[in-house]
Amino acid sequence: MKILAIDTSGLVGAVAIADGDMLLAQFSIQYKTTHSEILMPMLDDMCRKVHLDLSSIDAIAVAKGPGSFTGLRIGAATAKGLALALDKPIIPVPTVDGIAYNLYGNEKVICPMMDARRNQVYTGLYTFVPKMPEGKSMERTFDMQIIHGQYAVSLDDIINEINTLGKAVILLGDGVPVYHDLLEKNLKVPYSIAPLHQNRQSASALAALGAKMAEEGILVSADEFAPDYLRLSQAEREAKEGADHKKDNRKSDIKTPGIIRVRQMTAEDIDDAAALEKLNLGKEAWNRKQLLDAMTRDDTIYLVAEKAGRIVGLCGVQNVSGDGEVTNVSVAGDCRKEGVGYKMVKQLLERGRGLGIENYTLEVRKANAAAIRLYEKLGFVSEGVRPGFYDEPKDDAVIYWKRN
Amino acid sequence: MEINKNIEDDGVIFMSIKDKENADKENTNQANKGGDVTILAIESSCDETAAAVVRNGREVMSNIISSQIALHTIYGGVVPEIASRKHVEKMNGCIRAALSEAGITLDDIDAVAVTYGPGLVGALLVGVSAAKAIAFAKNKPLIGVHHIEGHISANFIENKDLEPPFVCLVVSGGHSHLVVVKDYGEYEIIGQTRDDAAGEAFDKVARAIGLGYPGGPKIDKAAREGNPDAFTFPQAKIGDAQYDFSFSGLKSSVLNYINQAKMQGQELNQSDVAASFQKAVVEVLAGHAILACKEYGYNKLAIAGGVASNTALRELLEKECAANGISFYRPSPVLCTDNAAMIGAAAYFEYEKGVRFGLDMNAVPNLPLGDRERRYHANKN
Numbered sequence: 001m002k003i004l005a006i007d008t009s010g011l012v013g014a015v016a017i018a019d020g021d022m023l024l025a026q027f028s029i030q031y032k033t034t035h036s037e038i039l040m041p042m043l044d045d046m047c048r049k050v051h052l053d054l055s056s057i058d059a060i061a062v063a064k065g066p067g068s069f070t071g072l073r074i075g076a077a078t079a080k081g082l083a084l085a086l087d088k089p090i091i092p093v094p095t096v097d098g099i100a101y102n103l104y105g106n107e108k109v110i111c112p113m114m115d116a117r118r119n120q121v122y123t124g125l126y127t128f129v130p131k132m133p134e135g136k137s138m139e140r141t142f143d144m145q146i147i148h149g150q151y152a153v154s155l156d157d158i159i160n161e162i163n164t165l166g167k168a169v170i171l172l173g174d175g176v177p178v179y180h181d182l183l184e185k186n187l188k189v190p191y192s193i194a195p196l197h198q199n200r201q202s203a204s205a206l207a208a209l210g211a212k213m214a215e216e217g218i219l220v221s222a223d224e225f226a227p228d229y230l231r232l233s234q235a236e237r238e239a240k241e242g243a244d245h246k247k248d249n250r251k252s253d254i255k256t257p258g259i260i261r262v263r264q265m266t267a268e269d270i271d272d273a274a275a276l277e278k279l280n281l282g283k284e285a286w287n288r289k290q291l292l293d294a295m296t297r298d299d300t301i302y303l304v305a306e307k308a309g310r311i312v313g314l315c316g317v318q319n320v321s322g323d324g325e326v327t328n329v330s331v332a333g334d335c336r337k338e339g340v341g342y343k344m345v346k347q348l349l350e351r352g353r354g355l356g357i358e359n360y361t362l363e364v365r366k367a368n369a370a371a372i373r374l375y376e377k378l379g380f381v382s383e384g385v386r387p388g389f390y391d392e393p394k395d396d397a398v399i400y401w402k403r404n
Numbered sequence: 405m406e407i408n409k410n411i412e413d414d415g416v417i418f419m420s421i422k423d424k425e426n427a428d429k430e431n432t433n434q435a436n437k438g439g440d441v442t443i444l445a446i447e448s449s450c451d452e453t454a455a456a457v458v459r460n461g462r463e464v465m466s467n468i469i470s471s472q473i474a475l476h477t478i479y480g481g482v483v484p485e486i487a488s489r490k491h492v493e494k495m496n497g498c499i500r501a502a503l504s505e506a507g508i509t510l511d512d513i514d515a516v517a518v519t520y521g522p523g524l525v526g527a528l529l530v531g532v533s534a535a536k537a538i539a540f541a542k543n544k545p546l547i548g549v550h551h552i553e554g555h556i557s558a559n560f561i562e563n564k565d566l567e568p569p570f571v572c573l574v575v576s577g578g579h580s581h582l583v584v585v586k587d588y589g590e591y592e593i594i595g596q597t598r599d600d601a602a603g604e605a606f607d608k609v610a611r612a613i614g615l616g617y618p619g620g621p622k623i624d625k626a627a628r629e630g631n632p633d634a635f636t637f638p639q640a641k642i643g644d645a646q647y648d649f650s651f652s653g654l655k656s657s658v659l660n661y662i663n664q665a666k667m668q669g670q671e672l673n674q675s676d677v678a679a680s681f682q683k684a685v686v687e688v689l690a691g692h693a694i695l696a697c698k699e700y701g702y703n704k705l706a707i708a709g710g711v712a713s714n715t716a717l718r719e720l721l722e723k724e725c726a727a728n729g730i731s732f733y734r735p736s737p738v739l740c741t742d743n744a745a746m747i748g749a750a751a752y753f754e755y756e757k758g759v760r761f762g763l764d765m766n767a768v769p770n771l772p773l774g775d776r777e778r779r780y781h782a783n784k785n
Contacts, residue, residue: 036529040536040763054541069485070526076492077530081537084496085510223496226489233485239478 001058001214004082005207006043008035008075009067009095010114010174015043016203017052018211025050026204035074043078054086059219061210063201064092065228066122066152067114072227083222090225091210091218095201096150099173100126101209102198105142108168113175116152121175122230123158124150125165132353134404143350144209146263149306152230155179156186163188172199218259260340262347265295265302265314272311273304280330283392294318294327301351305331305344313340317352317360324349324357329371341374349378349402358404363397365390375400405736415474416494420505421467421738421745423561441755444502444513444538445748448491448531449523449551450577451475451482452741455498457506457513458748461756462560466505467745470494473618480617481607488526495534502744510542517751520548520761521771522578528767536763546761547751551742552579552773553591555708557750558735558743563706566733571702573693575717576709577603577620580689581773582647582696585706588753591774594700595647595692602685603711605651609658609681613674623678624714630675632683632716635661639688647692654684686717694724706733713737 005016013035014028027046029038047054062079065072083090099112105128114122125147130140148161159182162169171183172194183191193199213219232240265273270288277285286294294316295302305313312332317324326348331341349360363386364371380400389397406422440459447454451472457465472490476482503509518535521528532548539546556572568588574581580602582595600608603620610619615626637657640650658681665672689711697705705725711717712734725732739746 034766036532036766037764039533040540044540044763069488070529073488073492073526073530074533077495077533078537080492080496081534082541084499085538085541223500226493229489233483233489235479235483235486 001211002056003059003061003091003207003210003214004057005061005203005210006039006075006079007063007095007098007201007203007206008039008071008078009063009065010071010201012201013038013042014201014203014206015039015046016207017046017050017057018204018207023204023207024052026202028203030200035071039074039078054082057086057088059089059091059210059214061091061093061206061213062225063095063098063206064225065095066116066150066230067095069229072229076225076227080222080225083225088222089219090222091214092220092225092228093206093210093213094124094150094228096122096124097126097144097146098206098209099201100124101144101205102172102202103170103194104128104144104205104208106170108170109147109162109165110170110172111158111162112173113158113171113179114173115175115178116231120152120154121158121173121179122150122152123173123175124148125161129351129354131350143347145351146261148266149261149263150230155182159183159186162191165189168192170194174200259307260312260335260338260343261306262303262344263306265304265316267292267295269304269311269314270295273314276311276314276330276332277328279333284390286328299355300327301348301355302328303344303348303351305335305340307335307340313344315341315344315348317348317357319352319355319357322356322358324352324355324360326360326362329362336370341371342377345374345378360402362400363389364400366396366398367393372398378402405738407738414490415472416490417471417474418497419469419471420501421464421469421743423464423467441514441752442508442512443515443517443547443748443751443755444499444510445517445549445744445751446495446499446531446535447519447551447554447742447744447747448495448527449519449521450527450742451487451490452743453491453494453498453530454742454744455495455502456744456748457502457508458561458745458752461557461749461752462564464561464745464748465508466502467743468498468501468505469741469743470498477617480611482524484524484526487524488530491527491530495530499534499538510538510544513542513544515539515545515547515751515755516542517547517549517747517754519551519554519747520765521550521768523551523767523769525767525769528769532765532767536765540763545755546763546765547754547759548761548765549747549750549754550771550773551747552576552581552709553589554746554750555712555740556583556585556591556706557753558708558739558746559706559733560749561739561745562735563733566704566706569702570704570706570733571693571696571700572706572708573689573712574709575602575689575707575711577601577607577711579603579709580649580651582692583773584696584700584702589750589757589759593773594696595645595649597649597651598642599650599652600655602649602651602689603709605655605685606711608655609678612659612662613672613677615674615678620711620714623682624716626675627679627682627716628675630673630677630679632679634673634676635680637661637680637684639684647696649688649692651685654681682714682716686714686720689717690720690724693721694728694730697730698728703729704731704733708735708740710741713740
């Protein structure tokens with residue numbers, strides 16, 4: 001896959017061409033000249049130097065936001081113009097995810113920070129989780145796990161969140177030098193700052209992450225792509241203020257509608273997750289405390305699926321001496337048949353390998369045909385039945401295993 | 405001119421403007437005759453996202469406008485950030501529609517033209533970035549156009565016989581200029597506003613008398629019901645520059661009158677105020693324009709810009725031109741608003757002169773009219 005990547009979200013203006021595993025070219029400038037003057041000549045120059053036939057590109061990856069509003073628009077309008085003329089799709093890469101991808105394979109907490117003015121940063125929390133391969137190979141690949149998806153937040157809040165996680169963190173991004181003193185004073189965990197070759201927006205990281213996203217089918221047409229600013233314009237903000245000031249802060253601003261995103265469950269998700277459980281399972285549902293206890297253990301992984309800022313699925317696994325017991329799988333009624341369950345559980349199984357889980361098991365109501373189809377699609381095989389295990393209504397539990 | 409309108413879910417009005425004359429010869433649109441120059445033009449300097457395909461500077465093959473005006477009404481004026489965001493969303497759709505209505509593809513065009521100033525910088529940048537990307541991807545020449553030169557060139561579209569030299573009165577929300585168009589693309593500004601633009605004064609007075617935004621069309625409409633001689637508002641004359649305008653004194657005088665009336669509990673006759681204010685503006689504009697034609701010895705006068713669609717201004721100029729033996733040219737109201745067809749018309753004459761812009765073209769929010777230096781500024785690609 002050949003990808004042209006463009007990032008003009010911050011002070012760095014960068015373009016790259018990646019062809020499969022090869023970085024064919026990358027130009028990057030962090031200087032006082034404007035993106036508008038620099039971007040196209042830089043792109044032109046890069047393409048000429050590698051004799052690029054533009055029509056050979058498969059997709060255009062662009063930092064979709066957050067970032068400088070004007071910078072995002074220059075990148076977006078350019079990408080859309082190119083995509084229109086070349087008839088190619090756009091890969092909308094979340095800017096902060098792209099910055100975090102600079103540190104591929106790092107198992108510490110990764111926290112990119114972009115200065116968002118008004119005492120805020122655009123940030124997020126990430127880490128890389130090793131994926132064990134089938135068989136005996138020593139080769140490892142890593143999945144970028146999103147602990148907290150990109151958002152606009154006050155510096156105090158992100159510092160609190162890092163301190164709550166309690167793990168060593170790597171900081172990067174143009175917000176770090178701006179807030180260095182505050183970070184130094186208030187961070188209670190060991191932290192380090194990424195060096196210059198990793199610490200800003202990078203078109204090659206964008207291309208690498210973009211390739212992954214494209215494989216997952218996260219592509220949009222040139223016409224529908226628009227930046228994700230994470231913030232309303234000042235006029236809209238002022239017009240809205242007073243009405244729903246409190247509600248507005250996080251949820252509605254952050255997420256892209258329509259795209260299902262799977263990430264690790266956090267304490268903030270517990271209420272939504274418990275409500276979803278209750279709705280789907282009634283009496284058998286886990287309550288807040290059970291979910292919180294299960295989530296915070298170190299032998300479990302809990303994931304949620306999020307769509308348009310709303311929790312639409314959750315699942316969890318516990319490692320019992322190498323066997324993974326899938327304890328919960330729940331998908332919101334209006335989001336079934338959209339592949340939420342498949343996407344979520346598949347990730348759960350992959351991430352479970354990082355905990356050392358080899359085989360997986362779960363129980364499911366015999367009458368739940370949809371769930372059974374899902375598990376069988378994921379490679380689970382029925383190995384037995386517990387008659388009359390479930391109440392209200394009475395039903396047998398089918399025991400499934402996925403053995404390696 | 406025939407306009408097809410469609411209001412989209414987000415309140416943006418999508419318009420396709422068809423030139424009836426061209427529609428009749430639609431089949432000729434398909435094939436590019438030898439020597440024809442077909443230009444894709446883009447405009448995004450304020451709150452209209454627009455794209456058009458223009459052949460040989462005067463033949464509009466398609467003219468698409470996506471107007472956000474409804475979105476800005478609640479804020480009482482254009483909000484730059486909202487406008488810029490909408491431009492990004494609407495640009496591709498407009499370009500696609502312009503190409504498809506013209507019955508051509510990007511491969512058939514000879515150049516990409518775009519407004520690069522003056523205007524709102526964030527808004528301009530969207531069009532400029534899109535135009536550069538398309539020109540680059542399709543390896544086509546790129547031509548930057550001055551927004552007001554575009555407005556002036558709108559006259560070439562409907563008046564096929566109009567040729568320079570002539571005098572042009574350019575009046576819009578951001579501009580009040582009296583210009584001598586010496587040749588295609590050669591402009592001499594002989595008069596301009598010292599303070600507010602005419603359109604700006606319309607907006608402010610409209611707001612003060614409760615008519616709301618946009619002021620121009622609202623005052624025009626209200627004035628039809630009112631008595632233009634109900635009040636006498638002052639018409640400023642600039643001593644040392646007889647072609648310059650000043651509208652801030654007039655505006656203040658209207659605002660003072662409104663305040664006084666309110667304080668004394670008098671009922672405000674919106675229509676009379678609108679009509680009297682409009683008369684004062686229009687008389688100054690027309691007076692300067694006619695004087696310029698006489699003094700400079702030109703027998704052709706054209707008008708351009710948003711305020712050029714004002715009924716009273718058109719009527720007065722028609723009358724005055726007839727009385728003074730001057731031919732009067734004006735675009736249809738729809739070509740007076742911001743559109744890309746006019747940009748395509750202006751670009752054609754630049755194209756013919758060999759003007760080409762480099763990929764480092766930037767948006768210039770305060771671009772002066774007729775600035776020859778900037779346009780040759782980088783062409784080293």
